[in-house]
Amino acid sequence: MSETGLRERKRQRMYQAVSDIAVRLFMERGFDAVSVAEVAAAAEISKPTLFRYFPAKEDLVLHRIADHEQEAARVVTAARAEGVAALPALRRHFLAGLAAADPVTGLNDHPNVRAFYDLLYGTPSLVARLHGYLERSEASLADALGDDLPSALEARLAAGQIIAVRRILAEENWRRIAAGERMEDVREDAQTAAERAFAMLAAGLPQLG
Incomplete structure (x- = not known):
């Protein structure tokens, strides 16, 4: 697999991992009760990095259906x-x-x-x-x-x-x-x-x- 392909797979894994963490927190505590900063901390990334992947908080949830x-x-x-x-x-x-x-x-x-x-x-x-x-x-x-x-x-x-x-x-x-x-x-x-x-x-x- 090319270096570009490996980077894309890593990127997609990051998307999925962060979205999964966010959705779990939202389902446990409610969407409005969980901040983006809390999601970033749970995913062990910075807020700026999170926003590079997900421009809006809502996108953390909608990533689940983005493939459709x-x-x-x-x-x-x-x-x-x-x-x-x-x-x-x-x-x-x-x-x-x-x-x-x-x-x-x-x-x-x-x-x-x-x-x-x-x-x-x-x-x-x-x-x-x-x-x-x-x-x-x-x-x-x-x-x-x-x-x-x-x-x-x-x-x-x-x-x-x-x-x-x-x-x-x-x-x-x-x-x-x-x-x-x-x-x-x-x-x-x-x-x-x-x-x-x-x-x-x-x-x-x-x-x-």
Whole structure:
């Protein structure tokens, strides 16, 4: 492996380690009760070093889902290479996530996952920061859909609808599990809701079906 590759792996390990420490502290004591200085001390780095990795305190939490930011775009790009249309590929991907209890679908009842989403959705500043993540997800998906639609505006409109559907489905699953429902009881409804939601998208976006 090249020196550049080794540096990048070290950098990614640092990101993950600091984020893990921060999330643990936030879940134990609350987001607002833990300072950035405390996170830096627990991670044994300086505050300036921490801010080089994470420009805002909220980013310490959102790093957990950062890998999913361009997920929809990656699915569409990979599917196009296989000759599969965008919406069927995204539908298949979301349903596979439900089957695997991928936390990003909201259908996961592991205590650590529940605690993370309680932290995320229960902290106003994190919810606000999450909008930026969603906007970037929409932008990357719109770029991926650019070849399938006649204009950049239509690609943006389509991407906004798709990202919103994925978000709402995941939030509904998380809401029910957070309310105490068993994951097995939620799963069938979640699959049915996803099928209906993607059918609605396909009806309104026939170019992507």
